[in-house]
Amino acid sequence: MKNLGLLIVAVMICSTISAEIVNVNSFAVKAKKTSDSGMILELGIGSLGGSASGNGNSVKINGDGASLDLALGYRKAFSPYIAWDILKLRAFGEISDLSATITPQLLTALRGNSPVLFANAKAYVSAGIGYGYVIDPAAGGLCYELQAGLNFTQKFYLGFVYSGQNFKQEMSYSGNNYNFNYNVTFTGLRVGFKF
16 A cells, blocks of 8 residues: 555656646747748839930930839848849839830849838848830830838838839931930839738
8 A cells, every 4th residue: 555655646746747847838839920022012203314325415314294113023031131022023104105105124133121220110222133125216125223211011111212224226317327325214212012
């Protein structure tokens, strides 16, 4: 009987030790970390500008009014500080003469984020390069974009954008050939959403 009592006491001691090892935290479910990767939609408003040069002449291009900028793409985040806009399809053009100024572009861009500055907001900078096509005069070439601003949340950001489109145009007039180099720029504010 004494051995049975010692066995019961030993089982009780072992069970309390096991209960202390396996506690409530062992069964806690960890929250899933949200990803910075996803689809992006960017909308901008600003103005067109740029320059044209050829055959010894140079002309500054000024837009006549407000211009719109629209982009759709996919962003892949590698860390909280570095992301890659793998593919971004965007277009900009002047509202008053959209058919003559529409400029679709296909870009890829690198993006850097700062640590949190205030109230979960982070600063960002982005630089992209790609190919663009100006509908009128039906010419294409290198395009680029630079932007900087603030990520207010993980899904909403606002910033300044400067982008450009380079292309060449060849014209024949009265038996003479003329070559022009164009650099059309868009400067404005852009709001972005990540899904």
